[in-house]
Amino acid sequence: MATYRELLEQVREQIDEIGVSEAASRLEAADPPLVVDVRERHEWDEGRLPEAVHIPRGSLESRIERAAPDRSAPILVYCGSGTRSAFAAKTLEDLGYESVSNLDGGIAEWKRNGFPVVVSESLSPAQRTRYSRHLLIPEVGEEGQLRLLESRVLLVGAGGLGSPAALYLAAAGVGTLGIVDDDAVDATNLQRQIVHSTDRLGEPKVESAKRTIEALNPDVTVRAFRERLTSENVDRIFDEGWDVIVDGADNFPTRYLVNDASVWHGIPVVHGSIFRFEGQVTVLEPGEGPCYRCIFPQPPPPELAPSCAEGGVLGVLPGIIGSLQANEALKTALGIGDRLVGRLLLFDALAPSFTEVVLRKDPQCPVCGESPTITEYVDYVEFCQRAGAHA
Amino acid sequence: MSRVRIPPPLRDVTDGLQEVDAQGGTVGDILDDLVSRFPGLDGQLRHANVYVDGEDIRVLDDLETSVAPDSTVILLPAMAGGF
Numbered sequence: 001m002a003t004y005r006e007l008l009e010q011v012r013e014q015i016d017e018i019g020v021s022e023a024a025s026r027l028e029a030a031d032p033p034l035v036v037d038v039r040e041r042h043e044w045d046e047g048r049l050p051e052a053v054h055i056p057r058g059s060l061e062s063r064i065e066r067a068a069p070d071r072s073a074p075i076l077v078y079c080g081s082g083t084r085s086a087f088a089a090k091t092l093e094d095l096g097y098e099s100v101s102n103l104d105g106g107i108a109e110w111k112r113n114g115f116p117v118v119v120s121e122s123l124s125p126a127q128r129t130r131y132s133r134h135l136l137i138p139e140v141g142e143e144g145q146l147r148l149l150e151s152r153v154l155l156v157g158a159g160g161l162g163s164p165a166a167l168y169l170a171a172a173g174v175g176t177l178g179i180v181d182d183d184a185v186d187a188t189n190l191q192r193q194i195v196h197s198t199d200r201l202g203e204p205k206v207e208s209a210k211r212t213i214e215a216l217n218p219d220v221t222v223r224a225f226r227e228r229l230t231s232e233n234v235d236r237i238f239d240e241g242w243d244v245i246v247d248g249a250d251n252f253p254t255r256y257l258v259n260d261a262s263v264w265h266g267i268p269v270v271h272g273s274i275f276r277f278e279g280q281v282t283v284l285e286p287g288e289g290p291c292y293r294c295i296f297p298q299p300p301p302p303e304l305a306p307s308c309a310e311g312g313v314l315g316v317l318p319g320i321i322g323s324l325q326a327n328e329a330l331k332t333a334l335g336i337g338d339r340l341v342g343r344l345l346l347f348d349a350l351a352p353s354f355t356e357v358v359l360r361k362d363p364q365c366p367v368c369g370e371s372p373t374i375t376e377y378v379d380y381v382e383f384c385q386r387a388g389a390h391a
Numbered sequence: 392m393s394r395v396r397i398p399p400p401l402r403d404v405t406d407g408l409q410e411v412d413a414q415g416g417t418v419g420d421i422l423d424d425l426v427s428r429f430p431g432l433d434g435q436l437r438h439a440n441v442y443v444d445g446e447d448i449r450v451l452d453d454l455e456t457s458v459a460p461d462s463t464v465i466l467l468p469a470m471a472g473g474f
Contacts, residue, residue: 157473157474159473159474160472160473160474161473161474162473189474193474247473248473248474249471249473250471250472250473250474251471252469252471255469255471272473273469273470273471273472273473274470274472274473275399275400275470275472276399277399278398278399278470280467280470295440295469296440296469298438299469299471300438300439300468300469301438303400303435304400304401304435304438304439304468305400305468305469305470305471306400307471307472307474308472308473308474309474311399311400311472313472318473344467346465346467348409350409351409355396355445355465356445357442357445357446357447357465357467358442358445358446358447359447360447360449360450362449
């Protein structure tokens with residue numbers, strides 16, 4: 001029967017151990033190892049190696065395959081002083097991992113030599129409860145939830161589409177929600193604009209939305225822009241580091257302005273639009289898929305493009321389309337799943353049915369094509385009037 | 392006969408029909424057949440994108456794109472509504 005010390009000695013003879021300087025240079029290399037921290041949560045919270053993933057020693061066998069599906073890829077394991085991770089390295093080798101190294105001296109030695117340590121944000125106990133259903137999903141988990149809390153989503157419009165999108169993004173814990181809208185809450189809005197309510201009639205929509213969102217989730221900071229998006233203010237508003245824009249505008253000039261500005265700022269747009277019983281959703285990802293002008297180079301004439309105020313809309317329709325937009329925005333923020341880039345999803349509430357068409361990037365596109373001819377903001381109202389569409 | 396999906400803003404001139412059957416071997420023929428039966432569509436169809444079985448005719452052969460009898464043609468104008 002071996003003592004702990006003898007067992008440790010045996011394990012150390014069987015594994016590869018590297019010093020902190022060697023580890024630092026491997027992390028700087030073009031093909032760095034996956035860094036696995038095998039300590040307990042409270043130790044991880046106090047500071048970790050940059051780029052490390054946290055898999056406590058007790059969960060190593062069950063969780064390593066998800067983090068490291070390729071058994072030939074290099075792995076660096078560490079703990080506080082290098083002993084727990086020595087056993088972890090041996091376990092990984094037993095599991096068939098071919099290139100495992102243990103950090104000799106652990107994070108203590110790493111810190112003593114002045115190498116950088118990242119203190120990760122962690123969820124508070126209240127947040128762990130609030131977001132528990134997210135934490136249970138492997139694709140989200142604590143890391144994803146922290147990512148959502150740090151993410152910034154800008155909603156253009158706090159109307160039919162913006163209402164459900166704002167509510168679900170806020171409930172999900174998106175840390176900062178920007179809302180651009182210059183309207184006030186009107187009685188005709190309440191049939192579908194669920195972020196507002198009867199006691200808010202006459203109140204600016206951004207203020208009404210802010211109150212609802214803050215009551216729903218105090219983790220969310222709302223940036224209210226009580227103004228209409230124009231060529232003059234769009235750079236100021238878009239410059240605030242948004243990860244994704246949810247376009248729920250109600251007119252063509254704003255749609256084209258959002259498009260051009262997002263291409264130039266490199267911000268993905270989750271586009272949604274609705275009319276009567278039908279809605280459209282797509283994701284416009286600059287550089288990756290088509291922009292709005294690739295799909296619709298010109299707005300249609302008025303008779304083909306009545307607004308909801310003229311043609312009406314089933315109250316639940318923006319609930320469905322705006323929720324689909326929130327879904328795309330959350331996946332964008334989390335970096336998971338397939339998004340509707342290059343795909344337009346059509347929803348028909350009467351059938352009911354979902355149909356999809358393929359959207360292609362236009363190499364001749366005046367904004368995102370190979371030789372752009374529109375390189376600065378135009379008069380979007382005039383552009384749409386010229387093309388025959390009204391605001 | 393191919394199925395053609397009529398977008399909501401054009402249904403006022405197709406007697407409210409969401410889908411109609413149309414004759415023709417190409418997109419051009421199909422659209423001509425539609426206009427002959429629903430004259431209110433005249434001049435409107437050029438503002439809509441046309442997709443045959445989910446693909447944009449602009450990357451196929453445009454109005455010359457062939458349409459099989461079991462194909463579905465989708466007419467899709469831009470919609471701005473969000474409020």
